[in-house]
Amino acid sequence: DVKVTQSSRYLVKRTGEKVFLECVQDMDHENMFWYRQDPGLGLRLIYFSYDVKMKEKGDIPEGYSVSREKKERFSLILESASTNQTSMYLCASSLSIGAGETQYFGPGTRLLVL
Amino acid sequence: DQQVKQNSPSLSVQEGRISILNCDYTNSMFDYFLWYKKYPAEGPTFLISISSIKDKNEDGRFTVFLNKSAKHLSLHIVPSQPGDSAVYFCAASDAGGSYIPTFGRGTSLIVHP
Numbered sequence: 001d002v003k004v005t006q007s008s009r010y011l012v013k014r015t016g017e018k019v020f021l022e023c024v025q026d027m028d029h030e031n032m033f034w035y036r037q038d039p040g041l042g043l044r045l046i047y048f049s050y051d052v053k054m055k056e057k058g059d060i061p062e063g064y065s066v067s068r069e070k071k072e073r074f075s076l077i078l079e080s081a082s083t084n085q086t087s088m089y090l091c092a093s094s095l096s097i098g099a100g101e102t103q104y105f106g107p108g109t110r111l112l113v114l
Numbered sequence: 115d116q117q118v119k120q121n122s123p124s125l126s127v128q129e130g131r132i133s134i135l136n137c138d139y140t141n142s143m144f145d146y147f148l149w150y151k152k153y154p155a156e157g158p159t160f161l162i163s164i165s166s167i168k169d170k171n172e173d174g175r176f177t178v179f180l181n182k183s184a185k186h187l188s189l190h191i192v193p194s195q196p197g198d199s200a201v202y203f204c205a206a207s208d209a210g211g212s213y214i215p216t217f218g219r220g221t222s223l224i225v226h227p
Binding site: 004009033035040041042043044045048058090091092097098100101102103104105106107108 | 120123146148150155156157158159160163165203207209213214215217218219220
């Protein structure tokens with residue numbers, strides 16, 4: 001079974017803080033993704049990575065950066081957290097590139113920025 | 115501009131009856147479609163998929179129908195069970211372009227005992 005883990009289930013941060021969200025997958029997947037889920041807006045792609053040290057912007061990259069130094073780990077960084085970044089953050093991985101590739105999601109990190 | 119639309123934010127169904135969740139798309143290049151199911155406080159999990167070369171795919175109680183001319187797909191759950199209560203996301207991708215799936219906004223299904 002593929003397992004995707006996220007470092008925290010709940011986080012409370014203050015405006016202006018630098019925030020790190022960590023994601024680890026244990027199945028040697030090539031691709032990793034960061035989404036945020038907001039009520040009424042579904043899943044929106046922030047960044048994805050198809051290889052170590054490679055990254056691509058998704059639909060809403062502003063205010064975020066990512067790091068992938070090892071194949072199994074994909075980090076999302078909020079350089080200076082703002083209240084509009086309060087959200088549920090979901091990490092996902094997939095084995096390879098392909099339209100029908102199933103994504104495996106972590107349990108999510110609910111971030112509250114005060 | 116939403117390319118994948120789930121126009122019903124919520125759906126309530128009696129246990130044992132059929133649940134029909136709908137999804138419309140605007141991008142004619144989409145050729146692969148997936149449904150994910152999400153329980154509260156958990157990540158989405160893959161449920162069922164269909165490629166554009168088919169018009170139906172079935173897996174147990176779950177069937178997905180694709181109508182390419184109408185750019186419409188639907189997920190049927192028969193019979194519905196209380197454990198099916200979750201948010202269902204429709205996703206679509208384009209094998210010849212960006213393979214990254216585009217997600218709809220989700221439909222919250224509640225199955226009443």
